[in-house]
Amino acid sequence: MLLAVRNLTTYFFNGQGTVKAVDDVSYELEEGQTMGIVGESGCGKTVSALSLLRLIPGPSGRIVRGEILFEGRDLLKLSQDEICSIRGNRIAMIFQEPMTSLNPVLTIGYQVMEPLLVHKGMNKKAGILKCIELLKSVQIPDAPSRVGAYPHQFSGGMGQRAMIAMGLSCNPRLIIADEPTTALDVTIQAELLEIMKGLTRDHGTAMIIITHNLGVVARYADKVMVMYAGKAIEKALTPDLYRRPRHPYTKGLMASIPRLDQDIRQKLRPIEGQPPDLANLPKGCAFAPRCAFCVERCRREPPALIKISENHEVACWNYA
Amino acid sequence: MKQYIIQRISYSLVILFFVSILIFVLGRALPGDPVQSAVMSTGMGVVSDDVIDDFKVQFGLDKPLHIQYLLWIRGFISGEWGRSIATGEEVLPMFMHRLPITLELFLGSVFWSCIIGIPFGIISALRRNSWLDVTLTTGAIIGVSIPVFWEGIIMIYLFAVIMHIFPPSGYVPFSESIQGNLLSMAMPTFIMGTQGAGLLGRYVRSSLLEVLGHDYIRTAHAKGLKERAVIVRHALKPAMIPVVTIAGLAWGYVVAGSFIVEYMFAIPGLGRMGVNAIFSNDFPVIQATLVMVAINILIVNLIVDLIYGYIDPRVRVQQ
Numbered sequence: 187m188l189l190a191v192r193n194l195t196t197y198f199f200n201g202q203g204t205v206k207a208v209d210d211v212s213y214e215l216e217e218g219q220t221m222g223i224v225g226e227s228g229c230g231k232t233v234s235a236l237s238l239l240r241l242i243p244g245p246s247g248r249i250v251r252g253e254i255l256f257e258g259r260d261l262l263k264l265s266q267d268e269i270c271s272i273r274g275n276r277i278a279m280i281f282q283e284p285m286t287s288l289n290p291v292l293t294i295g296y297q298v299m300e301p302l303l304v305h306k307g308m309n310k311k312a313g314i315l316k317c318i319e320l321l322k323s324v325q326i327p328d329a330p331s332r333v334g335a336y337p338h339q340f341s342g343g344m345g346q347r348a349m350i351a352m353g354l355s356c357n358p359r360l361i362i363a364d365e366p367t368t369a370l371d372v373t374i375q376a377e378l379l380e381i382m383k384g385l386t387r388d389h390g391t392a393m394i395i396i397t398h399n400l401g402v403v404a405r406y407a408d409k410v411m412v413m414y415a416g417k418a419i420e421k422a423l424t425p426d427l428y429r430r431p432r433h434p435y436t437k438g439l440m441a442s443i444p445r446l447d448q449d450i451r452q453k454l455r456p457i458e459g460q461p462p463d464l465a466n467l468p469k470g471c472a473f474a475p476r477c478a479f480c481v482e483r484c485r486r487e488p489p490a491l492i493k494i495s496e497n498h499e500v501a502c503w504n505y506a
Numbered sequence: 507m508k509q510y511i512i513q514r515i516s517y518s519l520v521i522l523f524f525v526s527i528l529i530f531v532l533g534r535a536l537p538g539d540p541v542q543s544a545v546m547s548t549g550m551g552v553v554s555d556d557v558i559d560d561f562k563v564q565f566g567l568d569k570p571l572h573i574q575y576l577l578w579i580r581g582f583i584s585g586e587w588g589r590s591i592a593t594g595e596e597v598l599p600m601f602m603h604r605l606p607i608t609l610e611l612f613l614g615s616v617f618w619s620c621i622i623g624i625p626f627g628i629i630s631a632l633r634r635n636s637w638l639d640v641t642l643t644t645g646a647i648i649g650v651s652i653p654v655f656w657e658g659i660i661m662i663y664l665f666a667v668i669m670h671i672f673p674p675s676g677y678v679p680f681s682e683s684i685q686g687n688l689l690s691m692a693m694p695t696f697i698m699g700t701q702g703a704g705l706l707g708r709y710v711r712s713s714l715l716e717v718l719g720h721d722y723i724r725t726a727h728a729k730g731l732k733e734r735a736v737i738v739r740h741a742l743k744p745a746m747i748p749v750v751t752i753a754g755l756a757w758g759y760v761v762a763g764s765f766i767v768e769y770m771f772a773i774p775g776l777g778r779m780g781v782n783a784i785f786s787n788d789f790p791v792i793q794a795t796l797v798m799v800a801i802n803i804l805i806v807n808l809i810v811d812l813i814y815g816y817i818d819p820r821v822r823v824q825q
């Protein structure tokens with residue numbers, strides 16, 4: 187087992203109250219495995235990923251509970267220096283927005299090779315050579331001449347490639363790709379995911395893909411975790427989930443994506459209603475107010491995840 | 507980069523042209539007739555119109571305004587800055603003599619501003635809302651809001667009159683005694699420097715705080731950089747971009763402060779000369795002083811633009 191997250195709970199404490207951004211989330215990941223995290227905007231996907239690297243912005247944000255066992259060590263118990271030696275080295279994170287996630291006053295080359303300088307003790311000369319190699323591997327054309335370029339000279343797609351190259355530079359065991367592609371058009375998105383998938387397969391790197399896009403998950407992830415209002419509400423192997431989604435929310439998500447084999451006269455059905463305020467969650471199931479299958483118990487008690495088959499768990503009273 | 511520099515320099519020249527017209531016009535529009543006062547200062551009492559006309563011819567004041575302007579500019583460029591009406595001295599040597607003194611004052615105050623202001627800004631940004639931050643920020647507000655002359659009086663009283671560490675006023679040339687020179691300039695430069703330091707510190711603080719909230723700082727942390735490396739390599743450079751701009755804008759205040767400080771500490775620099783010239787309506791000297799102030803500010807802003815281009819690749823490198 188590469189990664190075991192147990193009861194991860196991350197809150198933001200601000201003036202108005204406590205934002206329960208990630209609440210009691212557990213999952214496991216094997217070497218080389220790819221997991222997708224899906225859910226609506228604001229459901230806690232990014233915060234759960236940032237928690238793994240202890241990058242929650244303080245002082246309001248705090249991991250209040252949980253264990254993150256990575257290669258046998260609990261990341262939450264490491265010293266500041268120890269967690270620094272894991273970030274970018276053993277676990278790399280690729281962020282949503284390439285253009286704001288790259289430093290505007292430093293060259294692409296320096297930014298891509300920086301993890302090598304920090305973690306591998308490489309000198310700049312060797313770093314540049316390795317950097318060119320990395321930029322080639324993410325298919326940036328004319329890589330040697332792009333090393334000295336600045337982020338504003340890159341397009342969004344090229345910037346994202348550079349981010350991927352940066353993430354892969356130290357050959358990490360786990361890559362977290364937070365919505366790697368939403369800002370990009372669909373063909374570039376597909377291209378980038380292919381590149382990333384290819385490179386991680388070659389190196390046996392495990393991956394967590396965070397996205398809204400169920401199509402991406404279906405194609406690239408071995409397993410899926412569906413999040414709603416800070417909680418994991420359904421976890422399954424990808425084929426199982428797509429064959430038989432169980433949670434009403436997951437079913438809703440599936441029904442809201444367009445399909446090629448669908449009759450075009452049939453309307454897409456978005457999920458009615460708004461996700462709840464994470465600072466002010468309902469007492470029972472957070473999805474209850476929007477749920478067509480809501481029973482009395484749903485409003486009273488929050489459901490826990492229950493196993494309904496070997497590789498499928500769901501948190502819903504309808505299956506209890 | 508070359509193109510950028512050329513562009514900046516030509517902007518400066520255009521501005522200088524307009525400023526020179528303004529100075530020229532102001533010189534003529536100012537209340538008080540320079541010819542009258544010059545003639546008066548010769549002690550001849552009330553004089554005939556002939557004498558005044560002679561005077562006008564001697565100083566070229568009989569010609570039409572635009573010719574006067576062109577003559578003035580031509581003279582200025584060729585180093586003939588005219589003679590002081592009050593003392594009859596050549597203006598250019600008067601300037602050259604005093605320039606190093608004022609430059610020393612400027613450099614000294616910039617030194618204090620940076621040495622005090624930048625670390626203060628960085629520390630209070632990193633220790634935001636701690637007692638240290640509150641103390642420093644309050645200190646900065648006091649530093650900025652105390653008028654130069656008041657700070658000067660207090661410092662002279664404390665360090666010169668009571669403690670006898672520094673001379674209360676006067677200037678010792680560098681060539682005469684290095685130690686004496688540094689001692690005589692310590693207080694004036696420090697007073698000007700603290701004014702700048704308060705401003706600089708506050709801008710460094712707010713700019714650094716803004717930068718620390720950017721996504722790319724999170725990226726730097728995610729790479730495994732230690733806190734210190736994140737600040738030094740990823741945050742400081744972009745944080746300096748707005749600070750440098752502000753420093754250029756604030757330079758005018760520094761120049762204005764130098765007039766007061768030179769007068770107060772009896773430093774025989776350009777500021778003191780300018781103030782004296784204004785009192786005696788000595789308009790060749792006033793004009794020359796104003797032009798030099800304008801050139802000074804333009805040069806500083808040119809330097810600021812260059813630093814700006816150096817820091818920010820978006821300015822330097824075309825798309």
Ligand SMILES: Nc1ncnc2c1ncn2[C@@H]1O[C@H](COP(=O)(O)OP(=O)(O)OP(=O)(O)O)[C@@H](O)[C@H]1O
Pocket residue numbers: 198200205207225226227228229230231232233234243246247365464
């Ligand atoms: N620094 C913060 N301070 C307070 N609340 C925060 C902070 N960062 C995130 N949150 C809250 O945590 C919740 C989860 O945010 P998160 O960024 O993880 O959502 P997400 O699932 O990644 O959404 P998206 O798909 O839009 O990226 C949100 O409700 C957000 O308001």
Ligand SMILES: [Mg+2]
Pocket residue numbers: 231232233364365
């Ligand atoms: Mg997100």
